[in-house]
Amino acid sequence: MSDELRERLRRTRRVTTPWGDDPARGTGRARLDELFGRWANGYDWEVHERRIRALPWTTAGALNVIHRRAADPEASVVVLLHGWPDSVLRFERVLPLLTDFHVVVPALPGFPFAAPLTEPGMSAGRIAGLVADALAELGHPRYTLSGGDIGGTVAEILAADHPDRVTALHLTNVAPQRALTADPATLAPDAVAYLGRAARWFRAEGGYIAEQSTRPNTLAVALGDSPAGLLAWIAEKLDSWSDGSAFTPDELLTWVTAYWVTGTIGTSFTTYAEPVTLPGRVGTPTVLSIFPRDIKPEPRSYAEAFLNIREYVEHPAGGHFAAWEQPEAYAGDVRRAVEL
Numbered sequence: 001m002s003d004e005l006r007e008r009l010r011r012t013r014r015v016t017t018p019w020g021d022d023p024a025r026g027t028g029r030a031r032l033d034e035l036f037g038r039w040a041n042g043y044d045w046e047v048h049e050r051r052i053r054a055l056p057w058t059t060a061g062a063l064n065v066i067h068r069r070a071a072d073p074e075a076s077v078v079v080l081l082h083g084w085p086d087s088v089l090r091f092e093r094v095l096p097l098l099t100d101f102h103v104v105v106p107a108l109p110g111f112p113f114a115a116p117l118t119e120p121g122m123s124a125g126r127i128a129g130l131v132a133d134a135l136a137e138l139g140h141p142r143y144t145l146s147g148g149d150i151g152g153t154v155a156e157i158l159a160a161d162h163p164d165r166v167t168a169l170h171l172t173n174v175a176p177q178r179a180l181t182a183d184p185a186t187l188a189p190d191a192v193a194y195l196g197r198a199a200r201w202f203r204a205e206g207g208y209i210a211e212q213s214t215r216p217n218t219l220a221v222a223l224g225d226s227p228a229g230l231l232a233w234i235a236e237k238l239d240s241w242s243d244g245s246a247f248t249p250d251e252l253l254t255w256v257t258a259y260w261v262t263g264t265i266g267t268s269f270t271t272y273a274e275p276v277t278l279p280g281r282v283g284t285p286t287v288l289s290i291f292p293r294d295i296k297p298e299p300r301s302y303a304e305a306f307l308n309i310r311e312y313v314e315h316p317a318g319g320h321f322a323a324w325e326q327p328e329a330y331a332g333d334v335r336r337a338v339e340l
Helices: 003-011 029-040 045-053 124-137 150-161 189-205 207-214 216-224 227-240 249-262 267-273 300-304 327-338
Strands: 057-060 063-068 077-081 102-106 143-147 166-171 282-290 307-314
Touching (some): 003 227, 029 227, 045 249, 063 124, 077 124, 102 124, 124 150, 150 282, 189 300, 282 300
Parallel strands (some): 143 166, 166 282, 282 307
Antiparallel strands (some): 057 063
């Protein structure tokens, strides 16, 4: 860990959290004290950095990607697409479970470990095009896409743009922007009820979306210059969106430190700030994995309005970071998709 970060941690001004440890009010003092104390005293980023650097990284087109080939040259290709506020680290626990596939994990533009983002306009649609170009350069003409959050949105767009290349989709959610434009008159009753739940979630929990999409520059300065602020912003999501104790303190700090050392918290807002045009119903065969502690699990009828759902798999545990929280279940559903 850099001397600069250690000095910033040492000099941090502790801020009073007026609402104590009420999780509905954000990251509480006790949790921050636990994480911050570990970060400042004892956490060793260099150990994790060596592990991350040892992954099979390469450059393809404009992207940095983890590219691990299977022993069988004819093996199927699986592409794992991460979301926010994470990175390729979301899939560390899944990689050992998919050794019989060629696996590609792109560091999405603007996120940790990606090539520096030098210009605005990096929408989910543009990212989908860059992923397609990278896979072509790697020599993979056909592949299964797997992901959720922003990665799921990228997967939907890429599948619609290149139906000749994408053999199947494995998703953990429908692109969330669809809830803002869906016509209730065309949906089944339980799908209409879901729209109501989604709207209530946006009102109660969507403040971060409003800020990241409308004032990203302001927030980038606030979080990019303050380790404590960055920790509070990301830890809130990692804790509240996962199922139970999904992260040890060092694991959570590694995901946060990845943003700090790469200076990417501001650029990670790009897909929130840039408009996206979603395709109509995507015809690619799809496995949808539903994890009960995810932020807005969709009923099958809602998903079927936009996706060609072949399998709808409900799991007993897991949240938004399912590939990390429930890697065996996640990998099993990837295999379902490959076999469609």
